[in-house]
Amino acid sequence: MSQSTVQLSPEMLLEGRSISKSFGGIKVLHGIDIELRAGEVHALLGENGAGKSTLCKILCGFERPDAGELISAGSALCLRDWDPRKAERRGIVMIHQEFNLAEQLSIAENIFLGRELRRGPFLDYRTMTREAGAYLRSLNCELDPGTRVSELSVADRQMVEIARTRVGNVRVLVLDEPTAVLTGAESEVLYELIRKLAREGVAVVFISHKLDEIQRLADRVSILRDGNLVGNFAIGDLNREDMVRHMVGRDIDSLFPPVRPLPDDFVKVLEVRELQVRDAPEAVGFDLRQGEVLGFFGLVGSGRSSLLETVTGLRKPPVGSRGRITLNGREVDIPDPRSARDLGISYLTKDRAGRGLLLDQNLRMNFSLYALSRFAGALIRAKEEASAFKQAIDEFEIRCPSLEISAGKLSGGNQQKLLLAKFLAAEPRVLIVDEPTRGIDIGTRSQIYLLLDSLVQSGTTIILISSDITEIIGMCHRVAVMYRGSLAGTLDREEFSEREIMRYATGLKSRTGNSQMKQ
Amino acid sequence: MERHLKSAGPFIALLALVLAGALINDAFLSAGNLVNILARSSFIGIIAIGATFVISGGGIDLSVGAMAAFISGCMILLMNFLLGFTDSVPLIITGALLASLGIGAAAGLINGLLTTKARIEAFIVTLGTMGIYRSLVTWLADGGALTLNFTVGDLYSEVYYGRLLGLPYPVWIFLATATSGYVLLNHTVFGRHCLAVGSNDKVARYSAINVDRVRTTTFVLQGICVSIATIIYVPRLGSASGQTGILWELEAIAAVIIGGTMLRGGHGRIWGTVAGALILTLIGNILNLTDAVSNYLNGAVQGIIVIVAVLLQRGVWSSRP
Numbered sequence: 001m002s003q004s005t006v007q008l009s010p011e012m013l014l015e016g017r018s019i020s021k022s023f024g025g026i027k028v029l030h031g032i033d034i035e036l037r038a039g040e041v042h043a044l045l046g047e048n049g050a051g052k053s054t055l056c057k058i059l060c061g062f063e064r065p066d067a068g069e070l071i072s073a074g075s076a077l078c079l080r081d082w083d084p085r086k087a088e089r090r091g092i093v094m095i096h097q098e099f100n101l102a103e104q105l106s107i108a109e110n111i112f113l114g115r116e117l118r119r120g121p122f123l124d125y126r127t128m129t130r131e132a133g134a135y136l137r138s139l140n141c142e143l144d145p146g147t148r149v150s151e152l153s154v155a156d157r158q159m160v161e162i163a164r165t166r167v168g169n170v171r172v173l174v175l176d177e178p179t180a181v182l183t184g185a186e187s188e189v190l191y192e193l194i195r196k197l198a199r200e201g202v203a204v205v206f207i208s209h210k211l212d213e214i215q216r217l218a219d220r221v222s223i224l225r226d227g228n229l230v231g232n233f234a235i236g237d238l239n240r241e242d243m244v245r246h247m248v249g250r251d252i253d254s255l256f257p258p259v260r261p262l263p264d265d266f267v268k269v270l271e272v273r274e275l276q277v278r279d280a281p282e283a284v285g286f287d288l289r290q291g292e293v294l295g296f297f298g299l300v301g302s303g304r305s306s307l308l309e310t311v312t313g314l315r316k317p318p319v320g321s322r323g324r325i326t327l328n329g330r331e332v333d334i335p336d337p338r339s340a341r342d343l344g345i346s347y348l349t350k351d352r353a354g355r356g357l358l359l360d361q362n363l364r365m366n367f368s369l370y371a372l373s374r375f376a377g378a379l380i381r382a383k384e385e386a387s388a389f390k391q392a393i394d395e396f397e398i399r400c401p402s403l404e405i406s407a408g409k410l411s412g413g414n415q416q417k418l419l420l421a422k423f424l425a426a427e428p429r430v431l432i433v434d435e436p437t438r439g440i441d442i443g444t445r446s447q448i449y450l451l452l453d454s455l456v457q458s459g460t461t462i463i464l465i466s467s468d469i470t471e472i473i474g475m476c477h478r479v480a481v482m483y484r485g486s487l488a489g490t491l492d493r494e495e496f497s498e499r500e501i502m503r504y505a506t507g508l509k510s511r512t513g514n515s516q517m518k519q
Numbered sequence: 520m521e522r523h524l525k526s527a528g529p530f531i532a533l534l535a536l537v538l539a540g541a542l543i544n545d546a547f548l549s550a551g552n553l554v555n556i557l558a559r560s561s562f563i564g565i566i567a568i569g570a571t572f573v574i575s576g577g578g579i580d581l582s583v584g585a586m587a588a589f590i591s592g593c594m595i596l597l598m599n600f601l602l603g604f605t606d607s608v609p610l611i612i613t614g615a616l617l618a619s620l621g622i623g624a625a626a627g628l629i630n631g632l633l634t635t636k637a638r639i640e641a642f643i644v645t646l647g648t649m650g651i652y653r654s655l656v657t658w659l660a661d662g663g664a665l666t667l668n669f670t671v672g673d674l675y676s677e678v679y680y681g682r683l684l685g686l687p688y689p690v691w692i693f694l695a696t697a698t699s700g701y702v703l704l705n706h707t708v709f710g711r712h713c714l715a716v717g718s719n720d721k722v723a724r725y726s727a728i729n730v731d732r733v734r735t736t737t738f739v740l741q742g743i744c745v746s747i748a749t750i751i752y753v754p755r756l757g758s759a760s761g762q763t764g765i766l767w768e769l770e771a772i773a774a775v776i777i778g779g780t781m782l783r784g785g786h787g788r789i790w791g792t793v794a795g796a797l798i799l800t801l802i803g804n805i806l807n808l809t810d811a812v813s814n815y816l817n818g819a820v821q822g823i824i825v826i827v828a829v830l831l832q833r834g835v836w837s838s839r840p
Contacts, residue, residue, distance in 0.1 A: 347725075355722055355725045359719070360718055361715070365711065368711075372712075378707070
């Protein structure tokens with residue numbers, strides 16, 4: 001309990017000890033220790049799904065840990081009723097990746113949302129505007145507090161989010177990928193602000209994938225991998241190569257079936273040329289070879305899903321752009337997902353709950369929805385549908401207490417298997433799977449890998465979009481790496497190494513001027 | 520088992536009302552009264568079949584009452600007009616029926632396209648078209664009423680008053696509409712797509728469903744149902760005015776909700792809707808036959824039934840995510 005008096009390092013503001021957390025039986029944090037000290041900028045680095053966001057949410061009261069303790073100002077916090085309000089009272093606040101502002105209200109109204117100042121029964125706009133202005137100026141931000149949030153740029157909105165924390169009271173500021181949405185110049189402004197807050201004694205935590213930014217900004221780096229703390233380092237003790245190695249460094253175990261060699265005289269199934277994705281910096285092209293698994297790797301937001309959703313007609317390319325898609329040597333037009341399906345190209349979304357399955361409908365309806373015409377003439381042939389459904393339940397080993405439950409009641413892994421069954425019912429020749437194992441337990445993952453392998457054996461060609469580098473390396477013949485909407489490079493299996501792939505994905509390396517994949 | 524019990528709710532309520540009616544007044548169970556109830560239910564019932572599609576597809580149509588008035592007005596004007604060209608009354612009536620179906624489908628198409636292509640919420644679109652159709656019929660009638668010529672009216676009234684196997688034609692038409700609706704919603708690709716779109720339109724789009732087309736089709740079906748209801752309504756009164764079909768939209772929606780279809784879409788029950796329409800008519804009928812509750816409280820009792828139905832539904836669905 002006693003606070004150490006002989007302390008060379010700065011004051012400890014918040015300390016997490018042995019923090020553990022599980023979601024639905026899957027452990028996402030394994031006994032993490034973290035120390036946040038006054039005036040220190042602390043970066044959290046790790047692959048997608050390593051547990052960074054969960055850790056931050058626990059620090060700021062948005063999640064409660066299953067085990068472990070939080071120590072603030074020398075005393076352990078009661079975690080049973082730990083929530084964002086209590087955290088905020090202790091000066092611990094989080095800026096989320098997605099902002100939480102009321103678009104139609106002014107900056108001042110947003111800053112005082114839920115704690116409006118009053119004079120008698122009326123709102124005291126004058127004082128709120130004045131104080132909001134003061135908060136903004138303390139951030140070196142010259143916005144007029146009366147401006148509507150809907151008129152602000154993303155960077156300005158972020159400033160409003162930060163100002164909303166009532167800067168003077170903040171001791172620990174946690175930022176979840178704050179520069180993911182900012183331009184270079186906007187990021188510089190934010191860096192300056194972070195340094196200023198640190199000088200004023202705030203402990204700043206930020207999540208980032210950008211290695212250069214971490215090197216420039218952070219004093220300390222904690223690296224997470226698969227929910228474990230790899231280590232906590234002073235920034236001077238690490239170079240970028242070390243960071244990448246710590247981030248990904250693990251053995252690829254027997255999780256993956258062996259990758260089957262392609263014949264030398266491969267056939268191109270799909271050729272995409274000059275395809276402009278909306279909001280992407282440049283047009284992109286790539287080839288898909290018969291029978292291969294082509295990986296698409298990149299960090300979150302690097303534009304992989306947008307690209308393949310554009311290929312499959314789910315997203316419209318910008319007006320006037322003329323991309324070309326050739327399927328088995330024939331140029332095809334794919335204006336909508338239905339055309340893609342009828343051509344034998346299926347895209348399996350990563351958003352299982354929002355775009356993949358009808359959570360409030362039963363399993364059978366979900367299963368047959370995509371390939372319904374297989375079971376229907378003028379009327380749906382109910383018996384045929386039911387028997388195909390039962391067969392799929394067995395074949396995909398979907399575990400459910402009853403066949404009558406709604407899809408929302410299935411576990412994540414079983415939902416994913418149902419989603420696969422749904423799209424495979426259309427018997428696609430080209431299957432595009434987006435993050436098929438995200439948030440899924442190891443057993444189901446291995447099942448899914450075996451399933452993909454058996455599809456490849458039976459002649460299906462697969463595009464695997466994944467943020468899990470071991471999955472890419474374990475499953476793919478080639479990998480296309482994307483960085484900020486462009487194709488940074490394509491690597492053949494012989495060239496695969498986690499570090500090399502990460503270099504492309506983090507923008508350290510690029511086959512410049514070559515956004516078209518080599519043929 | 521539990522689910523079957525709960526989806527039986529509207530039918531149990533219907534049965535309870537019939538029992539109550541029988542206990543309250545001996546005249547209730549007379550063939551004449553029962554047939555009257557069925558015939559009166561058929562207008563709202565047929566409109567509500569269409570509304571079941573719109574609502575389970577995630578939309579809402581407030582314009583149906585005004586649309587019914589407008590189609591009535593057009594039919595009467597057309598029939599009176601055609602009388603100047605031909606003496607063949609059956610030909611005149613056939614022409615009016617086809618025109619009615621055409622106008623209904625077109626009005627539904629307008630609602631549908633404004634909702635899907637112009638991306639305006641169905642509530643707003645149909646609130647707007649409701650005002651438009653309502654004032655158009657008032658304008659056509661010059662503020663009064665449009666009355667069908669007797670020559671045509673005499674023959675056409677057969678559609679409302681004529682009987683087949685002891686039941687009036689409207690009841691048969693109601694039954695046929697409901698049966699077709701049931702098959703369409705539960706046994707065809709379109710019906711399945713309709714439920715998917717109402718359940719989650721993003722999932723539907725990612726499942727290669729043409730969401731806009733499905734939504735628009737539900738509105739067209741609604742328009743056709745309104746026109747069918749109008750075809751059997753016109754001979755009953757033989758006139759149309761700005762007051763025709765007032766509040767039918769709310770009665771139709773009430774019938775759908777009482778029947779167990781959820782307002783938020785994704786689940787539709789055609790036979791439930793039929794039961795809902797019967798329940799609404801039964802309430803009025805029973806209040807007419809008893810002195811215990813004033814007939815003027817008809818609307819209040821119907822309102823209570825709607826609210827109770829939704830409360831019961833929440834019990835059914837709350838266990839679902």
